[in-house]
Amino acid sequence: MVALDFRVRGRFVSSVVGCIVRMVVKLHGAAFAACPRRVAACLYEKNVEFELVNVDLFAGDHKKPEFLQLHPFGLVPVIQDCDLTFFESRAIIRYYAEKYAGQGTDLLGKSLEDRATIEQWLEVEAHYFNEPAFSLAFQVLYAEKLGQEPDLNVIKSSEEKLTKVLDVYEERLSKSKYLGGEFFSLADLSHLPFAHYLINDSGKGYLFHDRKHVSAWWEDISSRPSWKKVLEL
Amino acid sequence: MVALDFRVRGRFVSSVVGCIVRMVVKLHGAAFAACPRRVAACLYEKNVEFELVNVDLFAGDHKKPEFLQLHPFGLVPVIQDCDLTFFESRAIIRYYAEKYAGQGTDLLGKSLEDRATIEQWLEVEAHYFNEPAFSLAFQVLYAEKLGQEPDLNVIKSSEEKLTKVLDVYEERLSKSKYLGGEFFSLADLSHLPFAHYLINDSGKGYLFHDRKHVSAWWEDISSRPSWKKVLEL
Known part of the structure; x- marks a missing residue:
């Protein structure tokens, strides 16, 4: 994370610099699990590069304290994208469909x-x-x-x-x-x-x-x- | 419904003319029922005029063939707004929050x-x-x-x-x-x-x-x- 503090249009953009350096979206989940798959399908449709961070569900890693910091209900998926960390697969797919409206498949229609x-x-x-x-x-x-x-x-x-x-x-x-x-x-x-x-x-x-x-x-x-x-x- | 056919920016707008004449959004539901109440709260927050069309749930009106034309699962609420008829309370509140983003309470944030x-x-x-x-x-x-x-x-x-x-x-x-x-x-x-x-x-x-x-x-x-x-x- 590059820690620089300067302003663009009046707003501090240190976090944006961090994003440019990190780049890849982290998808916490498991490749076989339904809800992370929902998000992965959306990211592929929108041509958004991402890294799957495996959470060992059979070992109960999603219920451990460090994971509960990401998702208070202890479920997958969780997204980390620059300074934004959030969960719930259908919230995530709405976000990427709208954020990249002009990139990849249009998933929300024209009106x-x-x-x-x-x-x-x-x-x-x-x-x-x-x-x-x-x-x-x-x-x-x-x-x-x-x-x-x-x-x-x-x-x-x-x-x-x-x-x-x-x-x-x-x-x-x-x-x-x-x-x-x-x-x-x-x-x-x-x-x-x-x-x-x-x-x-x-x-x-x-x-x-x-x-x-x-x-x-x-x-x-x-x-x-x-x-x-x-x-x- | 005024039946006029003319073009604005290349699109037929007869339905828009109909909307101007009809004006009021129809909310099919019951005043005591949870999901119609969710929609009504949103419409009040957004200062959208609406008419509650009562559906007698105890008489089973929501399971009758004419209502199933509006909602194939036979539930409330259903919205009729100009040519748009749709159901599911959380889809409806998203629509009005976005359609009237600059009117009433901002319910979706700035970014x-x-x-x-x-x-x-x-x-x-x-x-x-x-x-x-x-x-x-x-x-x-x-x-x-x-x-x-x-x-x-x-x-x-x-x-x-x-x-x-x-x-x-x-x-x-x-x-x-x-x-x-x-x-x-x-x-x-x-x-x-x-x-x-x-x-x-x-x-x-x-x-x-x-x-x-x-x-x-x-x-x-x-x-x-x-x-x-x-x-x-």
């Missing part, structure tokens, strides 16, 4: 009304899709590894919830190519990590493939170079 | 970094605070009215989760006046509906009042004229 539609479907992902997708993937993929009996009631109810959500998506995607409109956006990107878990790791691909438009949408968004790079991390 | 911090705490509200607050308020306020026995395990676990969340808030608010920084923002506003249920209707005020900075924060944000107007709706 406030575009963004409103994108934000609506991003909230649908966060509040309708995410919970049953997480619960289902956790029960199928991790419960036994953690010494728990998979909860069949949770599996059943999660699948029922996802069925309803994906029926709404099928209707939406019969009318527009992507959730947020005719272009790929944060609303689609945010689905990649858990949809991947369900389709490729949990044997639940039929939930997607049995729906014509959802299936085509998934083939499209999961074929993007950004997502392929995430899976190679 | 992208301000907004990143606000978005982080808005996500904390949505993903850490909201679920236990909803579950606790539902069990205490509505379970018996709906003929269910209140689930004591849910009450206990929700209170435990909220205790941890509010401990993090106490630490944060010991360092900054509001969650998003030194100014009131969407991050604070978004807490008003469920915190009000817990404190004023569910007998859980001690969760807030036992924490010095959380208590002062609540007294501050719940005293805002916008929130008082919401409660008078």
Whole structure:
């Protein structure tokens, strides 16, 4: 960090000098974890160089005091970018989509009304899709590894919830190519990590493939170079 | 709706003419319901005139086919504003905070970094605070009215989760006046509906009042004229 104090347009810019020297964004997380993957996909779409700082989740490193200084709830991801340190994957992807609006893929649309539609479907992902997708993937993929009996009631109810959500998506995607409109956006990107878990790791691909438009949408968004790079991390 | 077709800067503006004639934003919801209240608080802060279109939730009007045309998941609120119809309260408050950035209270800060911090705490509200607050308020306020026995395990676990969340808030608010920084923002506003249920209707005020900075924060944000107007709706 270069410690220089001078003014540009009346503001001290020592931190900016530090940024220029450090350059690379630090993404604290784990390559297999869903929420860091969401952020990585966004950074690849926006051509933002970053370094993945591995947090050993199985060793509980995210619950240790030094990590709790970065994230008081002890979860991943956390971003360190110059003087800005913050967490929550969907806050992070909004920040980079807006900060680099003119660089890489446009992920927020051209107008406030575009963004409103994108934000609506991003909230649908966060509040309708995410919970049953997480619960289902956790029960199928991790419960036994953690010494728990998979909860069949949770599996059943999660699948029922996802069925309803994906029926709404099928209707939406019969009318527009992507959730947020005719272009790929944060609303689609945010689905990649858990949809991947369900389709490729949990044997639940039929939930997607049995729906014509959802299936085509998934083939499209999961074929993007950004997502392929995430899976190679 | 005035049907005129002409061009401004190359774009048809018949819908804009319709907007000028209609003017008032329609907020579909119910005056007592948390998520419509979140939107109403934002609209008051931004001095945006609106009309509350009552949806009779006890009669199940939100599950009827005509309402499902507006909101495929059958929930409130829904906004109709000129040609834009959309749902999800946190998408709606982001839209109005940005659309009327220079009008009423600034709810998104002055820089992208301000907004990143606000978005982080808005996500904390949505993903850490909201679920236990909803579950606790539902069990205490509505379970018996709906003929269910209140689930004591849910009450206990929700209170435990909220205790941890509010401990993090106490630490944060010991360092900054509001969650998003030194100014009131969407991050604070978004807490008003469920915190009000817990404190004023569910007998859980001690969760807030036992924490010095959380208590002062609540007294501050719940005293805002916008929130008082919401409660008078």
